Amino acid sequence: MSKSSEPAPLEARSSGPLTGKVRVPGDKSISHRALILGALSVGETRISGLLEGEDVLNTAKSMRALGAEVKRTGDFTWVVRGVGVAGFAEPKTALDFGNSGTGCRLVMGAVAGCPITATFDGDASLRSRPMRRVLDPLALMGAKVADGADSGRLPLTLEGARDPVPITYRTPVASAQIKSAVLLAGLAAPGVTTVIEQEASRDHTELMLKHFGAEIVSTEEGAHGRRIALTGQPELHGADVVVPADPSSAAFPLVAALIVEGSDISLADVMTNPLRTGLFTTLREMGASIEESEVRGDMGEPMARLRVRSSKLRGVEVPPERAPSMIDEYLVLAVAASYAEGTTIMRGLKELRVKESDRLEATAAMLRVNGVPVEISGDDLIVEGRGYVPGGGVVATHMDHRIAMSALVMGLASDKPVKVDDTSFIATSFPDFIPMMRRLGAEFS
Ligand code: S3P
Numbered sequence: 455m456s457k458s459s460e461p462a463p464l465e466a467r468s469s470g471p472l473t474g475k476v477r478v479p480g481d482k483s484i485s486h487r488a489l490i491l492g493a494l495s496v497g498e499t500r501i502s503g504l505l506e507g508e509d510v511l512n513t514a515k516s517m518r519a520l521g522a523e524v525k526r527t528g529d530f531t532w533v534v535r536g537v538g539v540a541g542f543a544e545p546k547t548a549l550d551f552g553n554s555g556t557g558c559r560l561v562m563g564a565v566a567g568c569p570i571t572a573t574f575d576g577d578a579s580l581r582s583r584p585m586r587r588v589l590d591p592l593a594l595m596g597a598k599v600a601d602g603a604d605s606g607r608l609p610l611t612l613e614g615a616r617d618p619v620p621i622t623y624r625t626p627v628a629s630a631q632i633k634s635a636v637l638l639a640g641l642a643a644p645g646v647t648t649v650i651e652q653e654a655s656r657d658h659t660e661l662m663l664k665h666f667g668a669e670i671v672s673t674e675e676g677a678h679g680r681r682i683a684l685t686g687q688p689e690l691h692g693a694d695v696v697v698p699a700d701p702s703s704a705a706f707p708l709v710a711a712l713i714v715e716g717s718d719i720s721l722a723d724v725m726t727n728p729l730r731t732g733l734f735t736t737l738r739e740m741g742a743s744i745e746e747s748e749v750r751g752d753m754g755e756p757m758a759r760l761r762v763r764s765s766k767l768r769g770v771e772v773p774p775e776r777a778p779s780m781i782d783e784y785l786v787l788a789v790a791a792s793y794a795e796g797t798t799i800m801r802g803l804k805e806l807r808v809k810e811s812d813r814l815e816a817t818a819a820m821l822r823v824n825g826v827p828v829e830i831s832g833d834d835l836i837v838e839g840r841g842y843v844p845g846g847g848v849v850a851t852h853m854d855h856r857i858a859m860s861a862l863v864m865g866l867a868s869d870k871p872v873k874v875d876d877t878s879f880i881a882t883s884f885p886d887f888i889p890m891m892r893r894l895g896a897e898f899s
Contacts, residue, residue: 461876464888464898466865471716471764472894478704480505480530480697481725482883483630484755486513486556487662488695490564492534493522494541494641495666497692499534503723504697506530508882509554516561519545520572530697539690540568540618540642548573548609553580553810553853553882556631558608559588560659563635566597567642568614573601575609579810579853585610588635591623595639595647618643620686622650627805628778630655633682637663637670643686654680655778656729661754666690678775698725698757702782703884705733706859707894709786711762712742713793713867719894721760722748732772732780733787734760740767740794767794769839774802781805784835785860788817792826793867794839804833810879811852820861823847824872846870855879859887866896 485505490513492499504510514524514532521543523535537543542565549572551558558574562585565572575581586606589599596618602610620643625632633649637659640647652675660682663670669685704724711717726734726746734744743765746758767790780787784800791798806813814830821828821837825844829836845868849861858874865872880887888898 459878462878463873463875464862464877465871465873466862467871467897468868469714469866469895469897472707472711472714472719472896473717474894475720475722476707476890476894477722478699478707478890479507479884479886481700482507482509482702483556483656483658484662484695484697485510486560487658488697489513489517489524489534490560490638491662491666491690492692493517493520493524493536494539494564495536495690495692496538497536499536499692499695501532501534501695501697502530504530504532505700505883507885508552509557512550512552512554513557513561516549516551516557519547519549534692536692539687542568542570544570545572548575551576551580553577553879555580555583559585559631560634560638562588562592562612563638565612565614566592566595566639567618569616571600571611571613573609573611577853581608584808587626587629587632591621591632591636592639594621594623595619595643597639620645620647622648624650628653628655630659634659637682637684640684640686641668641688645686647684647686649682650675650679652676652679653775653778654678654729656727658755665753666693696752698755699723701725701730704760705783705786706863706887707891708744708760708762709790710863710866710891710896712737712765712767712790715764717764719762721762723757724760726756726758729779732776733783736770736772736776736780736787737790739770740790741765742767769794769796769798772798772800777802777805782856785813785817785856786863788821788835788837789860789864791837791839792821792843792864793841795841796839798837798839800835802833803835809854811854811857813854816852816854816857820849820857820864823849824864824868843868844870845872848873848875851876851879853879855882855884859884862898
C-alpha cells in the first residue's frame with residue numbers, strides 16, 4: 455500500500471527572528487495509545503487534543519475495523535466506545551498503518567491476545583522495517599504469523615492466540631514499541647506478564663494502562679532499566695485523556711528558535727515526561743536558553759510551557775544511555791550541533807538505522823550536502839560544529855517526516871537556502887508544521 459500524494463518540495467531560507475506563542479499538536483505516542491486502550495475498554499473514552507496526523511488517523515481506522523466505535527466530535531476531540539479486553543472482531547480487510555511503526559506494532563500486540571486473524575500492511579517505508587522484534591515475543595504468548603513469517607516484514611497476517619500465555623520477556627533493545635506490544639497482548643492473558651528492559655523506554659503505555667484501571671507495577675532494574683508487571687484480564691473502563699503537546703514535534707520550532715538570532719518563542723503544554731526529554735537536557739548542556747513555567751500534570755504525564763531564546767551553542771558528548779529518551783530527536787539535534795561551536799559526539803545510535811528511514815545515514819547526508827563536516831563511526835555520529843552552516847543542499851526525505859522538518863529548520867539560519875525534495879510526509883506527525891513555522895516568522899518557499 456502506498457501514499458497517494460505527489461512529492462512536495464520546499465525551500466527554507468535565512469529568516470528574521472522567530473517570535474510568538476504556539477502549541478504544537480498532541481503527542482503522537484499518547485494519541486495512538488488513547489485510541490487503542492479506549493478500544494480495549496468497556497464504556498466511553500473521551501480524548502481531547504488528539505494528534506490528527508496520518509499515523510494516528512490510521513490507528514483510529516484500524517480500531518474501527520476491529521469493532522470499536524471511534525468518532526470525531528470536534529477539533530482534536532474524539533470519543534471511543536470500546537469492545538473490552540480481548541474483544542476485537544476480525545477485520546474484513548487488511549489493516550493499513552501507512553508510515554507508522556508505532557501504530558502497527560502496538561496493534562499487533564493488541565490483536566495477538568484476541569482469537570482473530572488480521573493482515574497488517576503499510577507504505578514502502580513501513581514495509582522495509584523489522585517486525586520480528588515484536589512477532590518473536592508475541593509468538594511466545596501463543597500468536598502465530600500465518601503469512602509473511604519468513605521475511606519478518608509487512609504485509610503479514612497474524613493469528614491471535616486463543617489462550618494467550620503470560621510471559622516474562624527481556625527486551626533485546628530499548629523499545630517502547632516492543633514493550634507495549636507485549637503488555638497489550640498480556641492484557642488478555644491470565645496471570646502476570648512481565649517486561650524487563652535494560653534501559654527504560656517511554657512509559658506512556660504503563661501510565662495509561664493504570665489510568666484505565668489495570669494493575670501494573672513498575673520497579674527499577676539495574677542502573678537504567680525497569681521491570682514492569684501487568685496483571686492480566688483486567689476490566690478496563692473508558693477514561694478521559696487530555697493529550698499534552700508532543701515534545702518530539704516541539705523540538706523543531708525549539709531548535710529553530712535557538713539557531714535564528716534574536717528569536718524568542720513560547721511553546722504551550724509541552725509534555726516533559728523524563729523518558730522523553732533527553733533533547734532538552736542535551737540542548738541545555740550545549741548552552742540553550744529553555745525556561746519552563748506553568749508546570750503541571752495529568753495522568754502521570756507532566757507538561758510545561760517552554761520559553762526558548764536564541765542561544766550560542768557549544769558541542770557536547772551525548773552518552774548512549776540517553777538515547778531512549780531522545781531517540782526521535784537526533785536529526786534535529788544534529789542541526790543544532792551544526793550551528794554550535796565545537797564537536798558534538800552522539801553515542802549509541804544503532805536504533806536510528808531502523809526508523810522511518812536509516813536516520814544515521816540520512817542525518818549524515820543532510821549535513822554533508824549542506825557543507826557541515828560529519829562522520830559516522832560505528833554507532834556514533836560526530837558533528838563538527840563551526841557556528842554556521844553553508845547550506846545550498848537538496849535533502850532527500852526518504853519518506854521520513856523528521857528528516858523533512860529537520861532540514862527545513864536547518865535552512866532558517868544557513869548562508870544559502872536548504873531545499874527538501876518532499877514535505878508530504880510531515881503530515882504523518884505534524885500536519886500544521888509549515889503554517890505554524892511561518893506564523894513564527896520562518897521563510898519557506
Ligand atoms: C514510540 C517508540 C519509539 C519511537 C517512536 C514512537 C512509541 O520507537 O521511535 O517514534 O510511541 O512507542 P521504539 O520503541 O521502537 O524505539
